[in-house]
Amino acid sequence: MKLAVIPGDGIGVEVTAEAIRVLDALVPGVEKTEYDLGARRYLRTGETLTDADVESLKSHDAILLGAIGDPRSVPAGVLERGMLLPLRFALDHHVNLRPSRLYPGSATPLKNPGEIDFVVVREGTEGLYTGNGGAIRVGTPQEIGTETSVNTRFGVERVVRDAFDRARARRGKLTLVHKTNVLVNAGGLWQRTVDEVAPEFADVEVDYCHIDAATIYMVTEPSRFDVIVTDNLFGDIITDLAAAVTGGIGTAASGNIDASGTNPSMFEPVHGSAPDIAGQGKADPTAAILSVALMLRHLGKAAEADRVEAAVEADLGSRGDGPVSTSEVGNRIVAALGG
Amino acid sequence: MKLAVIPGDGIGVEVTAEAIRVLDALVPGVEKTEYDLGARRYLRTGETLTDADVESLKSHDAILLGAIGDPRSVPAGVLERGMLLPLRFALDHHVNLRPSRLYPGSATPLKNPGEIDFVVVREGTEGLYTGNGGAIRVGTPQEIGTETSVNTRFGVERVVRDAFDRARARRGKLTLVHKTNVLVNAGGLWQRTVDEVAPEFADVEVDYCHIDAATIYMVTEPSRFDVIVTDNLFGDIITDLAAAVTGGIGTAASGNIDASGTNPSMFEPVHGSAPDIAGQGKADPTAAILSVALMLRHLGKAAEADRVEAAVEADLGSRGDGPVSTSEVGNRIVAALGG
Ligand SMILES: CC(C)[C@H](C(=O)O)[C@@H](O)C(=O)O
Numbered sequence A, B: 001m002k003l004a005v006i007p008g009d010g011i012g013v014e015v016t017a018e019a020i021r022v023l024d025a026l027v028p029g030v031e032k033t034e035y036d037l038g039a040r041r042y043l044r045t046g047e048t049l050t051d052a053d054v055e056s057l058k059s060h061d062a063i064l065l066g067a068i069g070d071p072r073s074v075p076a077g078v079l080e081r082g083m084l085l086p087l088r089f090a091l092d093h094h095v096n097l098r099p100s101r102l103y104p105g106s107a108t109p110l111k112n113p114g115e116i117d118f119v120v121v122r123e124g125t126e127g128l129y130t131g132n133g134g135a136i137r138v139g140t141p142q143e144i145g146t147e148t149s150v151n152t153r154f155g156v157e158r159v160v161r162d163a164f165d166r167a168r169a170r171r172g173k174l175t176l177v178h179k180t181n182v183l184v185n186a187g188g189l190w191q192r193t194v195d196e197v198a199p200e201f202a203d204v205e206v207d208y209c210h211i212d213a214a215t216i217y218m219v220t221e222p223s224r225f226d227v228i229v230t231d232n233l234f235g236d237i238i239t240d241l242a243a244a245v246t247g248g249i250g251t252a253a254s255g256n257i258d259a260s261g262t263n264p265s266m267f268e269p270v271h272g273s274a275p276d277i278a279g280q281g282k283a284d285p286t287a288a289i290l291s292v293a294l295m296l297r298h299l300g301k302a303a304e305a306d307r308v309e310a311a312v313e314a315d316l317g318s319r320g321d322g323p324v325s326t327s328e329v330g331n332r333i334v335a336a337l338g339g
């Protein structure tokens, strides 16, 4: 197994180190190549992501990413539009998979969270993330800025099918989240695609929810969700909210998946590089470790993924209210895995 | 004072009746004209909003709306794109004002809500709500659907100025919510407009938050917000979430305001027509009654608005956990106002 590792910036470096320790304890002999991508490289060389980087990354079985960015020195958008998003597009990461689970002991802000266990299948290569749009008369009173959400039947159908597959393998419920009452072109395409694929999955119950109402359910009745399928931007929003209601982005993992298997998929914590706490050994590596579990499951190693998840669950359940130390969490998980 | 009243559908009719009773108890002699708009008229005549309706509405000082729609008989989008949105555009309701307050006794889903008291200034006439975009090859495997967010310096600056004014009159903090790291054209315009107007409001502290992060703060630290300014779609999403964290859309009021005063502004509860509970006297008219308060404040009747809000606060604080009755809530508020 050939793994590309992008530790990135800030706490990305620290949490990735623990994730790798966990991987090594479980699957010996993984061949790793580290990539220098992110704010540090950009500040040093002016480069965000070169064609050579992409070609080289493609020769791996999977990619593990820590976190990218340093808002203190790199303007908003530079690394997002120069590295993170181009990577998703170049590697056709159309299934942006984000599971949400309320682990025992997690610090949910909800009074009565109930059981929370769902996954969001966020489309990753279309919508408002395509960079379509532009601006004229910038800086004048006549400035106009546009952003265009592009949605194709091809792009929507493949994630809808992926989401139906996942729903079938879980509790059998799929919720489309969109804003069909306003965004009639994009929303119509999404709704019709779900409706047309649904008969092939007669065992899956289909539901629909506007994005605004979905945020309400997320805090009042999150247990209603099993698999959510949605577009790129709505998925961005709802998964951060989902991470918050399950106790914070400290435990939220994600996969950027090319479901066709043509390109390596990439796994990463949902959290950012948090430069304010970087280098202090304070960052919780749980999300990075759970990203390893997602990766193992994606690569067909379900038993190993189960073991990581069980170890994380036990660790979270045994924690007190105090602060965590990055390496201690890693130590405990590695020890639980017999490493 | 000439008031146009659009009770609309479902519980809209019931809650509007109570709102009008409260208004009558406080400001005698308001001349009211009722408009038949919404699902019932559409199903009878096929009409959503005619030019004659708009012209006639324009001759009033303000508009009070209940709720519109009947998802059981009118397809999604018909009334939204045929009536609600055209009305916002025709009357240039660019300031969509949505206050959020945690009233004592409210059923917030949060464990530790803290003090919640902020207003969202949502832009109401631009962004993804303009109906720009289209579709080709609909129903084929080659279908493409697009939605274009249109943002103008003119449109952004007027709501940013309105939001700064409100921040100055409140706790002096303004938070721009957007997604500038991805939506660089629209986001750049919003961010630069805020930056350029800010020096005129040196007493207002300015903050920025991505929409995804804003949903996290909304459930973990909502007290950080004073005035939020954001675009049409982000405003739609964040205000529903805000309504949820302050105890449900039963108390969320909103104003669709033409800040230039050229056209009458419109006041309405954020909730929908809820056909499932319509006609049973179960709907909470509080949001509709608070919409009357917003309207009175907008029309310069601050003392009257204060009285309504105080009566609502007292009523919410004295409620038990049981269900409310529409008319009882109205009775209690009217009684508190000495009516
Ligand atoms: C950093 C940003 C471009 C990214 C996104 O919007 O997709 C992030 O918020 C995420 O959710 O992965």
Ligand SMILES: CC(C)[C@H](C(=O)O)[C@@H](O)C(=O)O
Pocket (backbone or CB within 6 Å): A181, A182, A212, B080, B084, B085, B236
């Ligand atoms: C009904 C719908 C068109 C509307 C919107 O999206 O603006 C509603 O959700 C609101 O918030 O007023």
